[in-house]
Amino acid sequence: MADSSSHELTPPELTHFRDGLPRMVDVSDKVATTRTATAEGWVRLPAEARAALEAGTNPKGDPLTVARLAGLSGSKRTADLITLCHPIPVTGADVRVTLEEGGVRIVATVKTTAPTGVEMEALTAVTVAALNVYDMLKAASKAIEITGVRLLTKTGGKSGDYRAADLGG
Template sequence: MSAKLTHLNERGEAHIVDIGAKPVTARRAVARAVLEAAPSTIEAIDGGTLKKGDAIAVARIAGIMAAKKTSDLIPLCHPIGLNKVEVDITVEGGNLVVLATAETSDRTGVEMEAMTAASVAALTLYDMAKGIDRAMRITAIELMEKSGGKSGDFRR
């Protein structure tokens, strides 16, 4: 099945997609980012003992703020009203896992808002701990699920 790229017009030029005729529907997306670090770094972040402060609290706020600014950061991304953004950060398998959820009632999806939130939260964790572990790496930024809209539901 061949999909047409809707951000390109008939001349192949980038443009913002007209969503004016689309119905407003409830939409939800969940994205994930994974930060790998040394066990002592994970412990310092999770335990709130970094010199810069509570990295998890700061990363959570950074992720929420990023979701709200997605259309300013990603070209051709529509500004949408967010009903809800949650950023959860947990230790799983020796890594920090950021799970960002975004919800809206709008004409377009919130996948980019959720992925931007997860990305910026992970980058914030990296920034706050880089003084003790420069070998950290963000190994995954991925859409885990989405619902709502014409394209239907998706679950990784």
């Protein structure tokens, strides 16, 4: 029987925990570089919610415009919502909210020049926008679904560029 002690695995060093306690990673020695991230998400609409949106009869107003504004705001408030996320300067953000065959598609691109990335800001922008679509249309249907929130692309930083596989990455 082989000696299993020679195959012991060393546990990975956790970046957000030290001595078993949570911590914010120190990025003060990292160089600020230009970084971008694009994320997407979907809001699936039951027929009655889609009909209210298409007809413009939603009593709360235009869900797509509200969602776009909410997504932009969410990108800047990420560090307030994600516990160990660094507050970074969002130097640019674009949130597109469109009604498509599959429902409402939300795509957010966020840019910064900072020592850490903007993936969380892009994902937060999408999620906050999606929640606002739900809020604006919930009177028409409670069966609205938020789905497919994911990172599409990122550029910059130590880990390099990323492109989701189904985008040709």
